[in-house]
Amino acid sequence: MAELQKQFRKFEENIRLSDIDDNKPLRDKRDLLIKELKEWGKKNEKPGFDWFNQGSYHMSTGIKPMEGDDYDIDVAIVYDINIDDYEDPTEVKKWVRDALKRNNREVEILTPCVRVQYREKGEPKNHVDFAVYGKELNWNNDERSKQISKGREFSSFDNRVWEESEPKRLRELIKDEMFQSDKELGGQKRTQFRRNVRYLKRWKDNNFSSNGNQRPTGIAMTAICHEWFKPLVSKDWEGNIVEKDLESLLNVVRTAVANNCGLNVKLPVIPHNDLFEKLKESDHNEENYKKKLKELKKTLEVAWNEPDPHEASKILRKVFGEDFPVPEKKETAKKTAYSAITTSSSSG
Amino acid sequence: MAFDNHFPNSRPSVYILGDTTMLGQVPHLLPSNEICYCDKEGLLLDDSNPVGIIEEAFTMSFDTLKGSVNGNADRDYLREFEYYWGDSVENFRVISLLGDLPTPRIVKLGSNKNIKLIGETEEVIDDFYKKTENLEEQLEFSEVLFIPLTNSYGISFQEKWDTKKLYNVIFQNIRLHNRILEYLKSNPEIQVYVTIPNGEDNRVHFCVEFEKAKNGKHPLIDKSNSTVLREIIVDRADVDYLLPRGGASREMRDKNVSIVGCGAIGSIVAMELAKMGVMNLSFIDHDKLSRANIYRHVLGNSSGIGKYKVEGLKEKIEADLPLTDITIYPKTFQETVNESPDLFASADLIIDATGIPNTSFQILDFTYNQRLNTPILHSWLEPIGIGGHVVTSNLNSIGCYRCLYSYSEDGQFYNKASFAAPGQTFSKSMFGCVNMFTPFSSVDATKTAILTVELAKKLLTGEETKSSLESWKGESGEFLKHGYKFSDRYSNLTLQELKDFKYEFANKTCSTCLIREA
Numbered sequence: 001m002a003e004l005q006k007q008f009r010k011f012e013e014n015i016r017l018s019d020i021d022d023n024k025p026l027r028d029k030r031d032l033l034i035k036e037l038k039e040w041g042k043k044n045e046k047p048g049f050d051w052f053n054q055g056s057y058h059m060s061t062g063i064k065p066m067e068g069d070d071y072d073i074d075v076a077i078v079y080d081i082n083i084d085d086y087e088d089p090t091e092v093k094k095w096v097r098d099a100l101k102r103n104n105r106e107v108e109i110l111t112p113c114v115r116v117q118y119r120e121k122g123e124p125k126n127h128v129d130f131a132v133y134g135k136e137l138n139w140n141n142d143e144r145s146k147q148i149s150k151g152r153e154f155s156s157f158d159n160r161v162w163e164e165s166e167p168k169r170l171r172e173l174i175k176d177e178m179f180q181s182d183k184e185l186g187g188q189k190r191t192q193f194r195r196n197v198r199y200l201k202r203w204k205d206n207n208f209s210s211n212g213n214q215r216p217t218g219i220a221m222t223a224i225c226h227e228w229f230k231p232l233v234s235k236d237w238e239g240n241i242v243e244k245d246l247e248s249l250l251n252v253v254r255t256a257v258a259n260n261c262g263l264n265v266k267l268p269v270i271p272h273n274d275l276f277e278k279l280k281e282s283d284h285n286e287e288n289y290k291k292k293l294k295e296l297k298k299t300l301e302v303a304w305n306e307p308d309p310h311e312a313s314k315i316l317r318k319v320f321g322e323d324f325p326v327p328e329k330k331e332t333a334k335k336t337a338y339s340a341i342t343t344s345s346s347s348g
Numbered sequence: 349m350a351f352d353n354h355f356p357n358s359r360p361s362v363y364i365l366g367d368t369t370m371l372g373q374v375p376h377l378l379p380s381n382e383i384c385y386c387d388k389e390g391l392l393l394d395d396s397n398p399v400g401i402i403e404e405a406f407t408m409s410f411d412t413l414k415g416s417v418n419g420n421a422d423r424d425y426l427r428e429f430e431y432y433w434g435d436s437v438e439n440f441r442v443i444s445l446l447g448d449l450p451t452p453r454i455v456k457l458g459s460n461k462n463i464k465l466i467g468e469t470e471e472v473i474d475d476f477y478k479k480t481e482n483l484e485e486q487l488e489f490s491e492v493l494f495i496p497l498t499n500s501y502g503i504s505f506q507e508k509w510d511t512k513k514l515y516n517v518i519f520q521n522i523r524l525h526n527r528i529l530e531y532l533k534s535n536p537e538i539q540v541y542v543t544i545p546n547g548e549d550n551r552v553h554f555c556v557e558f559e560k561a562k563n564g565k566h567p568l569i570d571k572s573n574s575t576v577l578r579e580i581i582v583d584r585a586d587v588d589y590l591l592p593r594g595g596a597s598r599e600m601r602d603k604n605v606s607i608v609g610c611g612a613i614g615s616i617v618a619m620e621l622a623k624m625g626v627m628n629l630s631f632i633d634h635d636k637l638s639r640a641n642i643y644r645h646v647l648g649n650s651s652g653i654g655k656y657k658v659e660g661l662k663e664k665i666e667a668d669l670p671l672t673d674i675t676i677y678p679k680t681f682q683e684t685v686n687e688s689p690d691l692f693a694s695a696d697l698i699i700d701a702t703g704i705p706n707t708s709f710q711i712l713d714f715t716y717n718q719r720l721n722t723p724i725l726h727s728w729l730e731p732i733g734i735g736g737h738v739v740t741s742n743l744n745s746i747g748c749y750r751c752l753y754s755y756s757e758d759g760q761f762y763n764k765a766s767f768a769a770p771g772q773t774f775s776k777s778m779f780g781c782v783n784m785f786t787p788f789s790s791v792d793a794t795k796t797a798i799l800t801v802e803l804a805k806k807l808l809t810g811e812e813t814k815s816s817l818e819s820w821k822g823e824s825g826e827f828l829k830h831g832y833k834f835s836d837r838y839s840n841l842t843l844q845e846l847k848d849f850k851y852e853f854a855n856k857t858c859s860t861c862l863i864r865e866a
Contacts (some may be wrong), residue, residue, distance in 0.1 A: 162546050235840055235841060235845060235849075236847035236849070236852070237817070237837075237841075237853050238764050238765075238835075238836060238837050239835065239836035239837035239838065239839060239840035239841045240836055240840075241836075241840065242835065301737040338759045339759050339760055339761055340761065
């Protein structure tokens with residue numbers, strides 16, 4: 001068994017999308033779009049709205065996109081409206097579309113959101129998805145729930161609905177329900193959870209084409225981790241925090257494989273929708289996904305059994321790609337210069 | 349009922365006024381007619397209820413008298429023997445080094461005008477005398493007949509004891525009548541020392557002097573002539589009596605402990621081990637007591653600045669606890685073992701309180717080279733009150749002092765148990781003025797010493813047989829104020845976790861442990 005924690009941490013560092021350093025161009029676009037939406041609303045006397053990041057940005061599980069992949073930022077727009085006043089939910093989505101539509105900007109109403117798509121040389125480069133919400137009010141006119149506007153502009157009446165949704169709930173679920181106490185390494189366990197999600201997300205980006213619906217979604221990977229992740233973080237007698245990411249990821253993947261590869265996993269919060277719905281539409285995609293998840297399991301097991309970190313890392317690269325670091329061979333590794341004189345720090 | 353100024357925070361005394369002859373002499377009624385209705389020690393009085401205290405004092409006194417008249421008087425008399433025994437005008441006392449010896453025998457009395465000492469031999473008495481009294485005056489020795497009774501029939505104090513009463517008490521309760529009679533016949537002047545079992549795993553001791561023998565007959569067996577006794581109170585200074593009181597278990601007595609390093613920690617450890625009842629100690633330290641030491645050493649100014657610490661410590665402990673036998677080596681550890689390679693041959697435990705890692709290595713290596721399995725308890729202190737540690741070597745499980753040493757990621761050789769992050773230096777000069785700031789205080793040394801003594805006790809009694817690392821954790825404020833950094837062991841582990849991990853410090857690649865295992 002090789003000690004690979006350092007490699008896993010470095011791998012995560014390599015793929016992590018940090019809110020501060022990365023993705024600035026797309027965040028700038030997001031900010032500009034929101035500004036425009038506000039101004040348009042004022043000018044056209046529409047109700048006001050709040051916004052926040054949702055999805056991986058909100059969950060702190062974002063990863064850098066693969067070279068050439070279209071990638072996104074998810075934003076929730078919560079209008080201060082009573083949904084009872086808007087029988088057609090797409091009416092509100094149309095505000096967003098109309099506000100952002102420009103000649104050279106591609107804005108489209110999709111079932112779950114309004115998408116602003118950016119392209120480079122005709123190819124999709126990145127996009128901003130606006131999920132649009134209204135509020136369900138109780139008898140006292142307080143917010144009882146958020147309701148997402150679902151449906152396209154020309155969907156049938158039955159497919160244009162307000163659907164209860166809890167965009168902030170998943171993060172809270174993981175934070176509050178899974179590892180309540182920070183005293184028992186709660187913070188470390190939560191970050192190990194996030195690393196597991198990132199490893200799986202990079203695995204799916206690296207192993208499935210973004211064309212069609214072959215590639216499972218990031219939220220599906222998150223839900224699989226939520227379902228089966230068991231933290232493997234402990235302290236040793238020296239007070240070191242000992243993290244075992246490989247074992248913990250292997251545990252998640254093994255359990256998923258044993259449970260129909262996680263294909264039955266639902267979103268753990270309302271509306272509890274099927275996260276593999278699109279992928280399962282094609283038998284070929286489903287079989288391909290299962291085959292590759294089993295391969296991942298096998299690879300993790302082989303790496304776990306390999307005593308040499310150099311060899312083990314090379315094995316892991318096959319599933320995780322070039323961002324997984326390979327340490328120098330032991331013989332070629334630099335030797336640390338050990339000091340022989342240490343000035344005393346204790347006394348009798 | 350009589351009250352002192354402290355009432356209601358002290359119990360009232362209850363007396364019988366007038367004639368008590370009707371009651372006769374009963375237990376719990378002192379010659380002054382005071383009723384001992386309850387012990388003075390361990391009382392809790394409700395000071396908000398003085399009337400209740402008075403009422404209950406009356407009730408308890410009445411119940412005590414009733415119980416005394418009807419109850420087992422012999423047992424009660426024995427329990428309160430010290431109240432009844434002894435002359436109320438003159439206090440005749442003797443210090444006794446005799447324990448609860450099982451058979452009658454002749455013992456020695458050493459006396460001069462200042463002191464009377466009874467012991468088994470003249471040597472024992474002389475040794476004790478020299479340790480405790482700084483007197484030049486010689487002792488004169490005489491013989492005393494020691495009679496341990498097997499039973500306690502007929503002990504009562506209805507009247508003052510005379511020779512007839514004492515004769516009855518002794519000869520009702522012994523088996524070897526003839527031998528004692530013969531001895532008294534041939535030694536008419538001899539004093540008598542008696543012990544009586546009190547039914548509580550303990551014995552009552554008393555001593556008696558007689559008036560001058562008449563007709564060459566010992567007063568005790570001179571039936572023609574009953575005379576008054578001189579009741580002598582025995583101050584017991586023997587191990588049987590003293591040790592259990594100090595919480596010392598009797599098995600400590602025969603233990604032999606060597607302490608290397610008699611500084612702030614070692615000196616307290618030495619003192620506490622002696623108080624625990626360890627009677628054989630040896631101290632190794634070449635250091636002399638300096639003025640700078642006195643605020644954190646058991647020895648203060650009066651012990652003599654410039655004297656070897658081991659010498660001062662031996663004098664202090666032997667003066668306070670004269671039963672302790674101490675050997676000293678005022679040299680460095682290496683010099684000591686060069687001259688006395690058998691230093692640890694009879695040691696049950698070695699305590700390394702040097703706080704100097706390389707001396708600790710030397711001690712460990714020495715026991716290894718000598719093929720000694722004597723456990724070593726190493727103890728040391730962190731700077732600025734952040735903590736202290738003890739770790740054991742040479743036990744039956746893997747794990748020793750050397751296991752703690754390793755290289756940090758940047759190549760520093762350091763102690764992994766340390767509470768300070770590696771690569772920092774702590775010395776007095778760091779704090780500006782010379783001797784203005786000591787990096788540890790007496791309290792820190794004391795805490796570490798307590799940890800050491802507690803583990804030493806467990807090792808000596810066999811309660812602990814595995815190698816362990818224990819630490820106490822101090823406050824962080826002062827340390828951080830100086831800009832120092834803590835280790836992960838201090839920052840990340842709670843007190844409970846430090847305890848939980850105490851057996852897990854062993855280093856599987858430790859050279860010392862590997863060789864020992866093999």
